[in-house]
Amino acid sequence: MKKVYTRPKLLKEAHFHYCLGCGHGIINRLIMEVIEEMNLQEKAICVAPAGCGMLLYNYFEIDVLESAHGRGAAVATGIKRASPQNLVFSYQGDGDLAAIGTAEGFHAANRGENITIIFVNNGVYGMTGGQMAPTTLLTQVTTTTPAGRDALIAGHPVRICEVFAVLDGTSYLERVAVNKPSAVIKTKKAIAKAFQRQLDGRGFSLVEILSPCPTNWKMGAIEACQWVDEVMSKQFPLGVVKEVAC
Amino acid sequence: MKRLMSGNAALGEAAFLSGCTCYFGYPITPQNELTEYMAKRMVEAGRVFIQSESEIAAINMVLGASVTGARAMTSSSGPGMSLKQEGISYLAADELPAVIVDMVRGGPGMGNISPAQSDYLQATRGGGHGDYKTIVLAPGSVQELTEVVPLAFDLADKYRNPVIILGDGMLGQMMEPVSFDDLKPPAEYEKDYTLTGAKGRPARKMHSLLFDTKLLEEHNWKLSRKFQRIEQNEVKYETYLTDDADMIVVAYGIGARIVKGAIKRLRQENLKVGMIRPITLWPFPAKVLQEMAKTVNDFFVFEMSAGQMVEDVKLSLEGKGHIHFYGRPGGVIPTPVELFRIISRHYYQAHALKRKK
Known part of the structure; x- marks a missing residue:
């Protein structure tokens, strides 16, 4: 019988600490699948964030460095410039990249650093208990927007791909999701493409992944997956936002 | 060259x-x-x-x-x-x-x-x-x-x-x-801790x-x-005319350089003032100061601040000796003449007190 699915060897045999229905586990696995399939284990260095993704090093069988909250793109820049032969990527959440680390991400993108950012957008601060993130939708209820996000008080959801797209230094920006099998397949392709472009020396790439957070959205897992399609992706349209040909 | x-x-x-x-x-x-x-x-x-x-x-x-x-x-x-x-x-x-x-x-x-x-x-x-x-x-x-x-x-x-x-x-x-x-x-x-990709070794x-x-x-x-x-x-420091000194100035960096100019003048007037200049501020040369306190009673701390290193001098001396302090914060750079005047005043006061004892 043909084996169609197995745990990637680079994904450690540990239990994920992620909540039920969380997208991080899928994204972690996809990254390890891609690195394994592209045979990049000996080259890859991951910069882990502060937030739900911070324990990546317990799951990834590749070199991983923890970064301070929001500084992933600057740390990745330091690694890549010092050691250009490595595949360097940071894994960052929406609070990490779109709030406290905006300057680091923006300027790494603007310099056209030959790194990749895997940007997990679940619209909340997950690890700290579901506070408003820069990407929280208007009217969305969080612990710090109990009456729903009000633009007058808390501003508007940030679309990182579109913001970065106007920077001449960016090379490849795509927004994908992990809420259904077809979306997962697209996400895997996007990650592989971003890594390949980095290997080809094409400069800054970012894959934004819409990821369900049932716990903090106060939804069931299936409802959360549907919400990504029906509500979240209206604010954050899926697809390639920018791809520089050469 | x-x-x-x-x-x-x-x-x-x-x-x-x-x-x-x-x-x-x-x-x-x-x-x-x-x-x-x-x-x-x-x-x-x-x-x-x-x-x-x-x-x-x-x-x-x-x-x-x-x-x-x-x-x-x-x-x-x-x-x-x-x-x-x-x-x-x-x-x-x-x-x-x-x-x-x-x-x-x-x-x-x-x-x-x-x-x-x-x-x-x-x-x-x-x-x-x-x-x-x-x-x-x-x-x-x-x-x-x-x-x-x-x-x-x-x-x-x-x-x-x-x-x-x-x-x-x-x-x-x-x-x-x-x-x-x-x-x-x-x-x-x-360096056995670096992250360079897991080549020929387990992932780190x-x-x-x-x-x-x-x-x-x-x-x-x-x-x-x-x-x-x-x-x-790793403690590093420089001493300057400390052998016969009965007052030791503690100063570092550019402050110590100004103090040196002041000490030259003080010595011309036969005031026995020397200096210790910590080169490592941490670790601080505490033991040397403790040794000096066995023979010297007066320590004069000069800093271009309102008084920060003076805390380390106090901690080092553990209550021994008498600590004098002069600071110029705010980006002010004192001249050697100014320090000469201040240090000599403290020096004479210290000697007057000794005579009273």
Whole structure:
């Protein structure tokens, strides 16, 4: 019988600490699948964030460095410039990249650093208990927007791909999701493409992944997956936002 | 061969010759000449130079470069140093080597851009969050930078710890003849902790997150033992006319240089004043001061601040001796004549008190 699915060897045999229905586990696995399939284990260095993704090093069988909250793109820049032969990527959440680390991400993108950012957008601060993130939708209820996000008080959801797209230094920006099998397949392709472009020396790439957070959205897992399609992706349209040909 | 160079430029050249392969900086006065020197020198030699978007980014780039095994450096001054403290705490936690230059200016807040010694406590007490220390070196001349800079890179690698070179606006800006002929690049250390991709070895992880309180406490004590070793082995200081002195001035960096001028005048009037100049501010030369206190009663602390190192002198003397203090904060640079007047007044008062006893 043909084996169609197995745990990637680079994904450690540990239990994920992620909540039920969380997208991080899928994204972690996809990254390890891609690195394994592209045979990049000996080259890859991951910069882990502060937030739900911070324990990546317990799951990834590749070199991983923890970064301070929001500084992933600057740390990745330091690694890549010092050691250009490595595949360097940071894994960052929406609070990490779109709030406290905006300057680091923006300027790494603007310099056209030959790194990749895997940007997990679940619209909340997950690890700290579901506070408003820069990407929280208007009217969305969080612990710090109990009456729903009000633009007058808390501003508007940030679309990182579109913001970065106007920077001449960016090379490849795509927004994908992990809420259904077809979306997962697209996400895997996007990650592989971003890594390949980095290997080809094409400069800054970012894959934004819409990821369900049932716990903090106060939804069931299936409802959360549907919400990504029906509500979240209206604010954050899926697809390639920018791809520089050469 | 001697060249006329500013302290900032000489520091850059010394770092280059010490094998610094990655420099990350952000403009702030009075250290700009260092960043500008590196912009040319590093790029021409094919080494890494980035003008970062902030001091926070610069120190995190240093962290990234250091984790690959590179000799990495950044530089700044007061307000920028405050921003770097987050990254310095992570460097200390991850036990990563790095050299950080602080050309101190007047503070707090925006302060001014004149020479000051007001970052002493920030530098010597860790500066960021958590239990840690940074090694702090305080050069007193442009020439001495050529000794201190390779030492800084060496100590950083030897102890896997951030090292701060604490200068000031005057040291950075003034030009002096300097020779690099005797500069010996520090040894290359075997680094078994670097992240370079899991080639021919298991994957590595580097993190300071230790949820388990027992593990973090263990890590804290491990760091603490390292700091004790540094205290035992790496204290550096200079003494000046201390053998017959009955008053010892404690001063560092450019402040000590002004004091030397004052002491020359004091000696002309037969006042027996000497000086100890700590070169390592942490570890502080506490034992030497304790030894001196066996024969000397009066210690005169001079700083270009409202009084910071004086705390270390008090801690070192543990209640022995009498401590005099004179400070000029705000970026004010006193003249040797001013210090001569103040020190001699304290000297005569101390002698009058002795006679009363």
